Amino acid sequence: MKLLLPARRLRAAAATVSLAALAGTGLTGCATGPAAPTAVLSAAVPLVLPNLDDSAGRCPALGADGERLSDDALAACHDAADERVSGPEDALDLAPLEVAAVPDAGEAAYATVTVDAAAAPYTRLFVRDGDTYTPLGPDGRLAADRLRAGVHLALEATDPVRDPAVWDGTIDVTLEVTDGGRTARDAARLRVAPLILTHDLLPLDRLVISDNGTSPQDAEREGYDPTRPAAPVEKGEDVFRTELTAALEQAGLEGRLMEYPTGGDRWMRDQFITGYFAVPTPDGGVRRMSVLLRSADVMPEGSTAEFPLRDAGRPAFSVLRGPGTAVLQEYTAERVGDGERAQLWGSFSSTGNFLVAPPDEQWPAGRVLYGSDGGDAAPDAAFVRLLEAQREQAPLAVDTSWLGVGHIDEFLSFVPAGTPRGWAAVVADPERGLELAESDDPAVLAGTRLAVAGVDAALEVLRTELALTDEEIIRVPALFERLEVPGYPRQDIVANALPAVVNGVETGTGTGTFLAPDPRHAGFRAATEEAFAAAGASGVAWVDAWEYAFAVGTVGGDLHCVTNALRDLSAAGPWWEK
Template sequence: MNTRSWRTTAIATGVVGALLGAIPVQATAAPGPAPRVDLRADVDRDGRVDVRGTSDVAGEDTWTRGRGAVVLPNVDDDGRRCTMTDARGRPLSDALLARCHDAADNVLNGARDAEDLARLRSVPLPSLADGAHGTARVQGDAAKARIFVKRAGGWKHLKPTTRLTAAELRRGVELGVEATDVVRDAARWDGTVRVRLTVTEGTATTRDDVTLRTAPVLTHHHLQRAKEVLVSKVSRDPDYPEWSEDQHRFVRGLEREVKAAGITKPVRKLATNDVWAQDFVEPGYVSMTGADGRPHALRVMIRSAQDRPGGRQLYAKLRGPDIGVVQLAGPHPSDESQTLNSMGNLETVPPYAHGGKSYPAGRIIMGERLGEGIRPAKSMSTFLASQGAQSPLLLDTSWLEVGHVDEFVQFLPADTPRGWRLGLADPSAGLQLLKDAQAAGNGGKRMFSAPDKFGVTVPRTTIAQKLADPTFLADNQRAADKIEANLRVLQRETGLTDAEVVRVPALFAQYEMPTGLARSGRLGRLNADAWSTVRPGLADAAERSAAPAPTAPRTIAYVPGAVNGIVLSDSRYLAPKQWGPVIGGKDVFGEAVRKAYARAGFTTAYLDDYYSYHLGGGEVHCGTNVLRDTSRPWWRS
């Protein structure tokens, strides 16, 4: 909608002066009507700004999920100007690392930076007088967006005081807009950017506003094709060289499986001794329609609320053209909630509509310690909710020692009307495998077939011994009950049916340190002292003592958790090698897991993570991360 200010000035023709006996004054002609300025944006999101027709007129001052102009938070580094060190070669602080990106200055950085601008155009004013001029500025908080103007010499920063010439306005002006940050707290700024074009001709002034909204930062779901896999590549530890080599072996195996799945980009290795690549970052993205009519996206790597040192590798190895990094300010979590802020505790339900609600970009799930008052950090929860697209849903992970949703739930692409199924860890099925083996006379078989390594002794426990252990049975009954309760929440929210659930055999147990593991120094996620290296002094004794005690024993995966793997394609799944009881030459759990995924249309490959991740409280998924396709428009159902 145009808002116009019409100014008409008339000077008396001498009548008043004559009546008063004064000398008559020469009459001055009234100015003509003010120019009808019309600023337009890509309201219909087709990748072009229509200044000839009316396709981009309706709704230019409003914004909905399906209609309204979108602007990108330009937080990548197209010119690769951002560094890791200062002028004297000293490492930059996390805060300084985060401040460097394309929107941190008022120039376009690199040839590709112009592609990140949302375009605005003014309808040409061919009859505008020579003395006319215009200005364009951001209304409200001007620091949230920046305007550029396209001129013969390229794109130039347009200050609020910079004049647009009459010649430019006659031809029609092309502007580019960038948001200077992502939306962090919608209560403070919801991403709205309003641009006003003002044109003055003589004493007449008119203006027009258009409204844009900053694209939400979205997390990936498994219907988006895997494009690149990330993993940590640790340095050689002179004290524990065998552990370093075991991690390198894991990386080599991962590279083989990624290539076998048809992913053409090589595995990207992050040089950090934090092996939990899933935990210090969640890959996200923002997108708008590009000039070619297809989504133009920037990847936004969301650093965990813990600010783990491994997250610095995101700046060193990923930040660059079309990839930015976001870290959240504010109070950091206590020791007790640290693990909930690892990004293994964030997964995304694929797109769905149910109960009058639609999530075309999917919906986030995270775990909380229900009943203990422990949730993910407020800074992260506020950030995710403020995107206004994926409405985070909390599940109960109080029964898990680590407490991550990826330990018992995943989402699998499916050739069904919904387009996906739910993969669910099933302790009841895991116990049934043991009962069937015992009934067949194999109760004396060892529970684990993994070899002893690095001075660590694999438990010699038999199937019969575990089935006779009341604590083990109680742990799995509780796990089964908790998983079923979480399933009911997901079914209520998504409309998922029992037939759409893929149940994968699993077992859970209270953590018992294997003989020799303490000497290795590799306690991973379960080493309480390790958190002090994440952020020294993060939680003092008072904070730790104030944390409520668990209401019941917590558990971890006993046999490597099969659902804690990687969906590499819509037909190939990478699971942790099971190392379960071997009967008749076959791993009982390995075979059962393979059959479960086969019924869902997947070929399962196995990667050995027993020493590199499993004994540390995680699996293949915990040690990796995936950059997925961004070509699907988030605003379309």
């Protein structure tokens, strides 16, 4: 297996006594003494999973007093939060290390195994005896009797990299063996696995939709079954559910809907974005852990130090976290309580504002894209820093400040296609939309001019950064109107005047179906289907989300906004191979 970061030996030669070191001892350079001890530390794989799932299902949603845990306390519970290994599945999330036997170690011999100072707060070492894992003491000391037989160790990572200025993810483990007054050293360098966000070419496993009738708090107190169909409670929800179910069946994905309790916050894509950790296993396989990265959206009303984030993000922990599934959150605490700023700028932190361009030769894990103008119209800085710290998907900002909501998924998505890369970008085409709609509404005419400029600027970034070509762009009609929002800090902004065809869900390579919001315009549907067919892309299954998503509030949303996709991670190739 070709590895990006091979298991590096930072071996120090077996210690020998130099002439300088012998000065003043009464010994000479010709003197002989006991042989220097040997020290051999081996790492079977060079990468370590952040052990943040809940293998035993022991993380509670409520405190001992029956009250809701704070957001931070909810996130603090996971397998690496204590000094125990919760069964055989949990043990597989640890990286094996071996201290080679020193059969002739003297009675007074000992060894120490330590982790470098930068990595120590984010790691833990265990001594493994069969199925028993015992934390290595703080001094890292191993007695002579253990040395003689060799020692099995297991390394646990307790967090991913969040800020490279604090820790860059490198883990240097050092072995020192002391015997007869002499010391030998060996070391192994490992790296914590990065968080890789999923792209839409991966096959759809489950499509998550909002249970609007059950609140996150009710789910925490009473438990929740995500396989139980929820009763529609919002206007148009019954139509949306019926048509979405039919579209999934058309794609050969019957029974793939999953419920998620939001209490009416229907914008599922804004609650979390999906990803994974993955490492090679000693036998040449791949060990993966699904990750849900909670939105850093601080709400303009009701946010407190205990509950700073959007409440509908909490069921990621209480409902979805479990064996093989971790949940992360990262946000800037200083934003809490700044209601005015959250009201005006907070939408950029919603996870609907993040997409992943699929893999290619330049970006084998894909590339994260997000909407930002580089100033106030930008996502939470700590959230973006976490994504940048992973080093594999080089997050790229695309200016979306011309959009009322400001989300990149309002004009861009990706689908499998007959191109050399195997995929294409689906991009909103305001001019084609205006032509098909035959509108002379001044708000639409002004919106079209603003949207054309915004889309063109975004495409220029993608052409430069992703080497995107015209043959890799599928243009679909879109109709935009200029918004008049008195007192809002961003003017000359637009919203979709018809459901945004581009704001759909790709079911992934193999199904050949793009689930698209129905614009209720025959010309838009025909032009979209023709553009997809010409590019050798997916077929299109139309879903009516007009009343449930598009017509909600001042701006509304579409199909991508009110769903979230859990992808089949077994189709994700090893990110480290290239």
